Amino acid sequence: MKLPRVFVSRVEAAPPHLWFIISAIFHYLGPSFAVLLFQQIGVLGVAWFRITSAALIFALWTKPWKTFRSVSRDVVVLLLLLGACLALMNSSFYLAIDRLPLSLVAAIEFVGTIAIALFGLRSAHNYVALSLAITGVLILTDVRWSSDPLGLTYAIVNGLLFMTYIVLGHRIARQGAGEGVGRLGAAMAAAFIFVMPIGFSEAIAAFSYPALILAGIGVGVSSSVIPYICDQLAMARLPRNTFALLLALLPATATIVGAIVLGQIPTSRDLLGILLVMIGVAIHKPPLDSI
Numbered sequence: 001m002k003l004p005r006v007f008v009s010r011v012e013a014a015p016p017h018l019w020f021i022i023s024a025i026f027h028y029l030g031p032s033f034a035v036l037l038f039q040q041i042g043v044l045g046v047a048w049f050r051i052t053s054a055a056l057i058f059a060l061w062t063k064p065w066k067t068f069r070s071v072s073r074d075v076v077v078l079l080l081l082l083g084a085c086l087a088l089m090n091s092s093f094y095l096a097i098d099r100l101p102l103s104l105v106a107a108i109e110f111v112g113t114i115a116i117a118l119f120g121l122r123s124a125h126n127y128v129a130l131s132l133a134i135t136g137v138l139i140l141t142d143v144r145w146s147s148d149p150l151g152l153t154y155a156i157v158n159g160l161l162f163m164t165y166i167v168l169g170h171r172i173a174r175q176g177a178g179e180g181v182g183r184l185g186a187a188m189a190a191a192f193i194f195v196m197p198i199g200f201s202e203a204i205a206a207f208s209y210p211a212l213i214l215a216g217i218g219v220g221v222s223s224s225v226i227p228y229i230c231d232q233l234a235m236a237r238l239p240r241n242t243f244a245l246l247l248a249l250l251p252a253t254a255t256i257v258g259a260i261v262l263g264q265i266p267t268s269r270d271l272l273g274i275l276l277v278m279i280g281v282a283i284h285k286p287p288l289d290s291i
Contacts, residue, residue: 016237020246023230028102028254030223032261035097037215041206043098047091048199049206049216054224055192062185071183079183082168083190089161090191090224091198092154099151101264104140106254107277108155109162110247111137129280136276139269170235170243180232188224251277 034046041049058064068076096105111133172183206212235243251274258264266274 014233016234017246019230019233020238020243023227023234024246024249024253025257026222026227026230027250028106028257029261030219030221030227031093031097032102032257033215033222034094034219035102035262037212037219038094038098040209040212041216042199042202043094044091044199045202045204045206046199046216046219047094048195048203049213050090050094050220050223051087051188051191051195051199052203053217053220054228055188057221057225058185058188062182064186064189067182067186075183078168078171079187080190082165082172082184082187083192084194085161085164085168086187086191086224087194087198089158089165091195092158092161096151096154096158099148100155101266101270102258102262103251103255103264103266103270103274104137105155105158106251107133107137107140107274108152109159110251110277110281111159125283129283131280132276132283133280136273136278136280139273139276166247169231172232180236181229184228184232188228247281249278251281 030050034050037046068079071079093105111130169184172180172187203216206216234246238246255266255270255274259266
């Protein structure tokens with residue numbers, strides 16, 4: 001499914017860094033709103049609403065059934081893998097931020113990025129980057145390894161799945177922004193199927209309350225539709241190294257959003273840990289074939 005050429009030409013005329021900035025803002029702004037719904041809908045119920053509403057919006061726009069019919073078997077497998085990744089990543093992310101500060105979960109997301117880069121490209125830069133990032137996360141976790149091991153487990157799983165999303169997302173973005181967004185819509189349709197057994201039992205409790213349904217849809221738009229489309233628009237035009245460098249901004253974005261929306265004011269120790277993670281992400285060199 002290809003988007004209208006006029007639309008594609010206009011968005012491609014905008015600087016790719018603009019799309020990344022928009023994505024960075026909504027990447028954590030949407031989840032911070034989701035935290036406010038956990039008590040009313042349930043953590044996995046909010047994850048269900050996020051993916052379902054995004055899948056429906058993408059379906060109206062990109063017609064994923066046509067995409068699945070027109071692509072090769074290998075691409076179908078890729079889209080199914082991305083869909084499964086999105087469903088599990090969003091669920092584990094929400095389970096993590098329900099128990100841990102948003103800034104900590106964001107920092108843990110990026111250790112996997114550096115570790116995989118080190119595996120694919122052994123260099124002094126990557127050894128230093130991984131050391132800085134691990135030190136930063138250890139500072140951030142502090143005593144939480146003993147006080148909330150389950151929350152940290154969810155955060156680590158989310159970090160691994162986030163790296164998988166970056167890898168798979170870049171693969172579908174190689175065909176350009178229009179084709180990439182169309183395929184993203186197909187992946188979101190697959191994610192809807194995967195998330196059904198995970199969160200539907202909690203989400204159904206909100207069906208009698210229109211305000212909660214609208215809030216759940218709002219979380220889906222701000223958490224999945226806007227940032228994932230912007231990711232595709234940025235990935236299609238930014239070099240891999242540049243995109244990896246820009247990822248260093250996300251822990252800071254999470255900290256700012258967490259402080260403003262959730263009142264999670266970071267301590268000086270937290271800020272030091274976040275800074276070390278950001279430096280680690282900024283100086284690492286991803287392998288050429290990793291994303």
